Amino acid sequence: MTKPDALVLRGDGINCEEETVHALNLSQFNPVRVTCLDLKEKPTLLKQAQVIVLPGGFSFGDEVRSGKVLAVKLRAYLQEALQEYTSAGRLMLGICNGFQVLVQLGILPSGRLLLNDGERPVTLAHNSGGKFLDRWVKLSVAPGAGGFYAGMGGIKISLPVRHGEGRLVLRQDEDGSKIAALSPLRYEQDINGSYDRIAALLSEQGNILGLMPHPECFVRPGQHPQWTSLPECEPDGLKLFANMRAMLN
Amino acid sequence: MNLKARELQSKDDKAGQDSTLKQYAALVLPSHCSSTKSSRLACPLYWFALEKPGSEVEARLEKMSGELLCDSVDEVFCFAPLEKVSDFAVHIDGGFKFAAVRQLKSGVTDNTANSVAQALSIMGLGVEVQVSAGTLFLSVDSLENVAHNSLTEKVKHFQLGGEMALPPIPERRHSVCGGYEVVDINLADQKLVDLSKERLLSLNLEEMQTVKSYFADQAFQAERKNHGLPASPTDVELEIIAQTWSEHCKHKIFNATIEHTDENGKTEIIKSLYKSYIKAATEKLKSERPDLLSVFEDNAGVVAFDEEYAVCFKVETHNSPSALEPYGGALTGILGVNRDILGTGLGAKPIFNTDVFCLPHPDSPFVAGLKHDKLLSAKEIVCGVRKGVQDGGNKSGIPTVNGAVFFDDSYRAKPLVYCGTGGLLPLEAAGRDAVKKHTGKGDYIVMAGGRVGRDGVHGATFSSLALDDNTGSDVVQIGDPFTQKRLLDFVLQARDGGLVTGLTDNGAGGLSSSVGEMASITGGAVLEIDSVPLKYPGLFDWQIVVSESQERMTFSTDKPDELLALAAKLDVEATVVGRFTDDGYFRVVRGGATVALLNLEFLHGGAPGLKLKSRWQPPAINAAKPEVAASGRQLLDLLANANICSREPVIRQYDHEVQGGSVIKPLMGPQQISPCDAGVLLPRPSGKKAIAVACGMAPRMSTYDPALMARMSVDEAVRSVVSVGADPDTVSLLDNFCWPDPVESPRNPDAQTKMAQLVLSVKALHDICLTYKSPLISGKDSMKNDFDDGRLRLSVLPTLLVSSLAMVPDAGLAISSDFKQAGDLVYLLCAGTPSLLASQLVPAVAAFDLPRFDEHLAISLYRRLYQAISQKLVRSCHDVSDGGLAVCLAESALGGNLGLKAELTADLFTHLMPKCDDATLLFGEGPGMIVVSVAKENQKQFEEGFAGLAGLKLIGSVQETVCGFSLQFGQSRETIKLELLSMLEAFQSALPFEEDN
Structure with a gap:
């Protein structure tokens, strides 16, 4: 069986592409590293892709607001191609800075690229503690979650977070319950002031996922901070990539 | 002027x-x-x-x-x-x-x-x-x-409320000046000295005289005439010489001829501390260590990792810039050492950062009491330095895996900011040996990354000066991690595509240094400065050549078109700025006309050596012995000491997991609070073999016994990697000396003592490296860590940082410091003894014994420990460091959220010293000690592994959490009893890193 391609965006200050590629390799994908310019110059790349992953990092140095400038660049280079891609219901995964980019594009939670900034219902703002935070957190998967979280509904998982701007904020008068319903993942403890402790957002169709924690950094048991005293377990991050692979079947 | x-x-x-x-x-x-x-x-x-x-x-x-x-x-x-x-x-x-x-x-x-x-x-x-x-x-x-x-x-x-007016946009600098001027050096001695001072050349009289006589040479004059140059040097030439000969680039003190007189009045002549001891130690170990692929040659030391890859490691300091602008100084420090790794061989990928800060504590009475308009507040220094390393590491996608923070009043004026980076280097890239450079005659010189401005002009010479009133604002540099991240991607793709034959960083000395150094590979270079992209017009020629504007690297290539095309694709600015030649000259050209012509041999080998004096007189330790309470209260105070308490507030702000390779993180255990002795990571994500990275230092010991200071620093660096499961026979070390100026002057009357401290520590460094069979693979020195405004002179403690890199053959066997299970036995391995001298409790001179240290026993114990770890007999290891045994045991208990019952008897160290007093037993600091926990069922096998060696002591057992922390000690058999929660509270009391906006 040939492995399906998964596009992995790189360049412009993205810096988690190698471990993302590694996670995709472990999950039977064929990862293909691409820059914004590659996607612009070779439109077939995006046309034929089934999966695109926006890894974590500090695109454009996190200046102005995390993810903002890369979102501006993607919009300028690929507006129509992205509209076509998202409306076709194909898979998209944004991790940390990649999640921030998807939120800035309006793709999350709406599931489509929004042209008017005023339509975006949510944004990601500075952590309430005002600081960058690297630590492992416990998260609960929403009951009944499928797709990316198939078989994980209602359980608790562990993943690392590494961000300074992960606090989900709603536009005033936005219906909170609507947004809450789109979150498959919540922090067990309030680590950054995020609305309803939301750690991830899923598009309504379930094909686009963005999350602040880093699933690509828990694909080996020895990445867990307590591995030296725990029995070996299946790493929670790897499950997510395996599920994404299963969604293509 | x-x-x-x-x-x-x-x-x-x-x-x-x-x-x-x-x-x-x-x-x-x-x-x-x-x-x-x-x-x-x-x-x-x-x-x-x-x-x-x-x-x-x-x-x-x-x-x-x-x-x-x-x-x-x-x-x-x-x-x-x-x-x-x-x-x-x-x-x-x-x-x-x-x-x-x-x-x-x-x-x-x-x-x-x-x-x-x-x-x-x-x-x-x-x-x-x-x-x-x-x-x-x-x-x-x-x-x-x-x-x-x-x-x-x-x-x-x-x-607010009235008319609002904002200042205008900061102006871009423009000017109509440029070009070069001719400088007359046919001057009398005093005028030569004045000239060096006026132009901030930092050259002494002998060096100025050497330049003068070089320009008087007839053959050279004829060559100059051929190139249309005047007889006297241009300012471009003078600046290139000054940069190349600066202390920062040339390490004049480490290469000086030293007349050293010991405490018995015996005198010896040492020709180059570097060659006689540092390089010599490595040379002697080379036959036993075939993994040393490149040492003391390239931008970093390179050791073999596996069949396909090598790892490299370099540690730099950025002290003077961090004193002036802590954020920018620390940021450029970390980005600079990243480029050293990128510039090693044909380009290594940075895979980890380390950071060690020696800082003034903002609340110390001395620091708070010293107001000086030339010094930033301690708070600004502390917060700025921390933030700079955060942005430098996080934004570049390089995990910060190990570090240290040490507070001492002596760092009030000059903080020490050590930034280290390790890299992964393929042994072969596009068919070439990637450990070496292949720059050839005719190759093009390409500069890529940031543009050249006046920022950082004179950085190299400036770091070799004491900070004072005349320090210009143009030496300030702010790094740009985003531009450098693009440059990083570019370097690695260019290497894999076979587009570069060599490369190096544009650090101290700028193009003058990068091109000047690479030119010695082929035997010459022509640099065309009109091609160099500038941030703004109007730089003088010499400024273009010596500017230290950041995020730039210099490449040699035989495929310039392909290299430039790759750069364009990755949004990196790259320009051809010259060619490598073999005519023996470094030549700088503008618009076809030569503006500088210097013989490479003279440039790199012509500097006259320094002659320095060193005299050692051990300090009298005669103050009364202070009372130190052997109590639980004292332990809590120590846990809350800024030099001991949890580093968590700093660690959490540094990304220590990016790239996905982490095995032992800075904080481990069920609550992610157990401080680990070394970072362990997988350089290749799918592999089994890992590397361990750690450091050691003992600067407060420098005053009393500089040799012991060096031995303790090496021991701590080695012991820390051994404690996480590394093989002690694979350790490579880096030495970074940050010293107060040891060159005599009217304002520096005790220079000979400082020089003696250097001599003694370097000799001891050599000896212990041989005992441990741990070679030095790279190092750096910073020898002017003084502040002097004519009234106030502040100097740092003589500070040696030793960094270590070692192999962990199976990452699955790595060890963390937290206790794992109630019932496990707790042992102390000891090849050294604790002492309160120069400890956290008694930092000043007092009548205490020095620690004793048997380094032969130490390395034997470490080898046996490694065997035990390989046989899976060890549950936890933690090196005994600041705060002594009581603090070490407390950290392992807190880390595992488990209780402890242990007894430290007065005769614990009888194989090394007579009975130990209570306070020393509990809180004394010293080398050669590790606390180990072992499952009860493995007791026999573990103990048998140490048969025939003194220094393995069973001291207690791990208990359930509710039992708390119980430590009996000394002849009185008194007991410290504490609850874990109260210890945790003390341990997590904040470091002084909180920023105000």
């Missing part, structure tokens, strides 16, 4: 005034910002300038900048021509009465503005726009303390 006057700065600024520019301001406020919710706000403020804009362009700028800068979900955008900013007032809550604008000074790197300008261009603004980013502070109360650095930023205060 100071630096500023020479550069005609004020004239430049006026020349930059351009009346056709129209300026705008944009302010981003939080939605529903109210003064009742927060009494103080910091809002992003931007300036724009357009040249002769039409109304259409203006409207486009307003629209696009609004879309870019403001997030309509939670922000409000205000935009107006600069003269109409009063319009902003309607958006500002009336409760705010006071405001302040913080703005960068002209010429200072503005990373936010650069990203904004790039974004506006991508969005299709279509015209060139000048951007500057700043901050508007709003406050209910008066705003007196707006954090800013007066070298790089200015602050303007005003009250």
Whole structure:
């Protein structure tokens, strides 16, 4: 069986592409590293892709607001191609800075690229503690979650977070319950002031996922901070990539 | 004449005034910002300038900048021509009465503005726009303390309610000057010294005389004539010589001839400390260590990792820049050492960073009591340095895996900022041996990355001077991690594509140093400075050649077109700036005319050596022995000591997991609080073999016994990697000396003692490296860590940082420091004894014994421990460090959230010393000690592994959490009993790293 391609965006200050590629390799994908310019110059790349992953990092140095400038660049280079891609219901995964980019594009939670900034219902703002935070957190998967979280509904998982701007904020008068319903993942403890402790957002169709924690950094048991005293377990991050692979079947 | 006057700065600024520019301001406020919710706000403020804009362009700028800068979900955008900013007032809550604008000074790197300008261009603004980013502070109360650095930023205060006016956009520097001048050096001695001082050349009389006689050489004069050069040197030539011969680049003190007199009055002559001891130690170990692929040659030491890869490691310091501008200094420090790794061999990928800070504690009475207008506050230094390393590491995608923070009053004026980086280097790249450089005659010189400006002019010579009044603001550098991340991607792709034959960093000394050094591979180079891309016009020729503008690397290539095409694709600016030759000369050319011509042999080998004197007299330790209570209260106080308490507040702000390779993180265990002795990571994610990285230092011991200081530093660095499961026979070490000036002058009367401290520590370093069979693979020295304004002189403690790198053959066997299970037995391995001298409790001179240390026993114990770890007999290991045994045991208990019952008997160290007093037993610090926990069922096998060796002591057992921490000690058999929670509270009491905005 040939492995399906998964596009992995790189360049412009993205810096988690190698471990993302590694996670995709472990999950039977064929990862293909691409820059914004590659996607612009070779439109077939995006046309034929089934999966695109926006890894974590500090695109454009996190200046102005995390993810903002890369979102501006993607919009300028690929507006129509992205509209076509998202409306076709194909898979998209944004991790940390990649999640921030998807939120800035309006793709999350709406599931489509929004042209008017005023339509975006949510944004990601500075952590309430005002600081960058690297630590492992416990998260609960929403009951009944499928797709990316198939078989994980209602359980608790562990993943690392590494961000300074992960606090989900709603536009005033936005219906909170609507947004809450789109979150498959919540922090067990309030680590950054995020609305309803939301750690991830899923598009309504379930094909686009963005999350602040880093699933690509828990694909080996020895990445867990307590591995030296725990029995070996299946790493929670790897499950997510395996599920994404299963969604293509 | 100071630096500023020479550069005609004020004239430049006026020349930059351009009346056709129209300026705008944009302010981003939080939605529903109210003064009742927060009494103080910091809002992003931007300036724009357009040249002769039409109304259409203006409207486009307003629209696009609004879309870019403001997030309509939670922000409000205000935009107006600069003269109409009063319009902003309607958006500002009336409760705010006071405001302040913080703005960068002209010429200072503005990373936010650069990203904004790039974004506006991508969005299709279509015209060139000048951007500057700043901050508007709003406050209910008066705003007196707006954090800013007066070298790089200015602050303007005003009250709200009246007319609002903002300062104009910082001007771009323009000037009409440029070119070079000829400098007469046919001068008498005093005039030569004056010339060196005026031009900030930092060359001493002998060096100036050497230059003078070099230019008097007839053959050289004939060659100059051929190139149309005058008989006297150009300022370009003088500056190149000064940079190349600077202490920073040439390590004159480590290569000096030293007359050393020991305490018995016996005198010896040492020709180069570096060659006689540091390099010599490695040479002697080379036959036993075939993994040493490149040592002391390249930008970093390189050791073999596996069949396909090598690892390399380099540690640098950035002390003087961090004293002036802590954030920028630390940021450029970490980015600079990253480039050293990128520039090793044909280009290594940075895979980890380390950071060690020696800082003044803001609350120490000495620090708080010392007010000086030339010194930043300790708080500013501490917070700025921390933040700089955060941005440097995190934004580059390199995990910070190990480090240390040490507070001492001696770092009040010059903080020590050690930045280290490790890299992964393929043994072969595109068919070439990638450990070596392959620069050939005829190869093109390509400069890539950032542009050249006046920032960092004279950085190398400046770091070799004591900080004083005349230190110019142009030496300030701010790094740009985003530009460098692009450069990093570029380097690795160029290497894999076979597009480079060699490369090196543009660090200290700029092009003069990078091209000058690479030129010695082929035997010559021609640098065409009119091709060098500049940040702004009007640099003098010498400034272009020696500028230390950041994020630049120099490449040699035989495929310039392909290399430039790759650069364009990755948005990296790359330019051909010359060729490598073999005529023996480093030649600088502008518009076809030669402006500098220097023989490479003279440049790299012509500097006269220094001759220095060293005299050692051990200090009298005669003060009374202070009373130290052997109590639980004392243990809690120590856990809350700034040099001991948890580093968690710093660690959490550094990304230590990016790249996915972490095995042993800085904090481990069920609550992620157990401080680990070394970082362990997998260089290749799918592999089994890992590397361990750690460091050691004992600067307070320098005053009493510099040799013991060096031995303890090496021991700690080795012991720390052994404690996480590394093989002690694979350790490679790096030495970084940061010393107070050991060169005699009227203001430095005890220079000979400082020199003696250096001699003794270097000799001891050599000896223990041989005992441990741990070679030194790279090192650096910084020998002028003094502040002197003519009245006040402050010098750092002689500080040696030893960093270690070792192999963990199976990552699955790595060990963390937390106790794992109640019932496990707790052992102490001891090849050294504790002492309260120079400890956290008694930092000053007092009548205590020095620690004793049997280094042969130590390395034997470490080898046996490694065997035990390989047989899976060990549950936890923790090295005994600051705060002594009691603190070490407390950390392992807290780390595992488990109790402890142990007894430290007075005769614990009888194989090394007679009975130990209670306080020393509990809190004394010393080398050679590790606490180990072992499952009960493995007791016999574990103990058998140490058969025939003294120094393995069973001291207690791990208990359930509820049992708490119980430590019996000494002849009295008194017991310290504490609950874990109270210990945790003390341990996590904040480090002084909280920032105010």
